[in-house]
Amino acid sequence: MSSVCVSMSVTSLIGIVAIGAGCLSLRRGWSGSHKSTLRRLWVIAGWLLIAAGLYVYVMLYGAERGAALMLCVLGIAAFGVVAFSYSRKPIRKSAARAPLAPSIRGSRVWAGFIRFLLAGPVSFIAATGIGLAIAIQAPMNEADRLILGGSLVPFLWGGGMAWTLADDKVIRAMIVLLGAGAAGFAIATV
Numbered sequence: 001m002s003s004v005c006v007s008m009s010v011t012s013l014i015g016i017v018a019i020g021a022g023c024l025s026l027r028r029g030w031s032g033s034h035k036s037t038l039r040r041l042w043v044i045a046g047w048l049l050i051a052a053g054l055y056v057y058v059m060l061y062g063a064e065r066g067a068a069l070m071l072c073v074l075g076i077a078a079f080g081v082v083a084f085s086y087s088r089k090p091i092r093k094s095a096a097r098a099p100l101a102p103s104i105r106g107s108r109v110w111a112g113f114i115r116f117l118l119a120g121p122v123s124f125i126a127a128t129g130i131g132l133a134i135a136i137q138a139p140m141n142e143a144d145r146l147i148l149g150g151s152l153v154p155f156l157w158g159g160g161m162a163w164t165l166a167d168d169k170v171i172r173a174m175i176v177l178l179g180a181g182a183a184g185f186a187i188a189t190v
Helices: 002-030 036-061 063-084 093-097 109-137 142-166 170-189
Strands: none
Touching (some): 036 063, 109 170, 142 170
């Protein structure tokens, strides 16, 4: 029994090393400090190493658990690569003294209030309409429809908020959010 555990640990470690090396290879390929053909080779090697790590985890733990574990290891390895390759550059004196750019939006009270309404309740209603449409009308079994529809609502709500607050055209955001919400509720009731 102990030899099986050691074997699984060593194999799992091989998967971790392959995924970590893949992340490092991708970082080096995407850094832009090499010729384009060499950069492509680094990127290809990185994806192949990550695929090899996926293969190791799928063979070791099965398709469902192995893929989930590989994604966890990939996230941790990518975070580690980014954290350890961080370098702080000194701020130039001319950039430090430059005034901050003013916002291109005007300071109208009504536009801020409409933006608040669109980012909060209207975005939520639109996300709920789309989630209901998926939960009721998607061509899947009932459990998958309910889980997918319910899981998408917070992401769609956050996306609607971010887009509404980032877009300078408040009318465009209002039309799209109201249209998406109305279409979602209409599809859900069909």
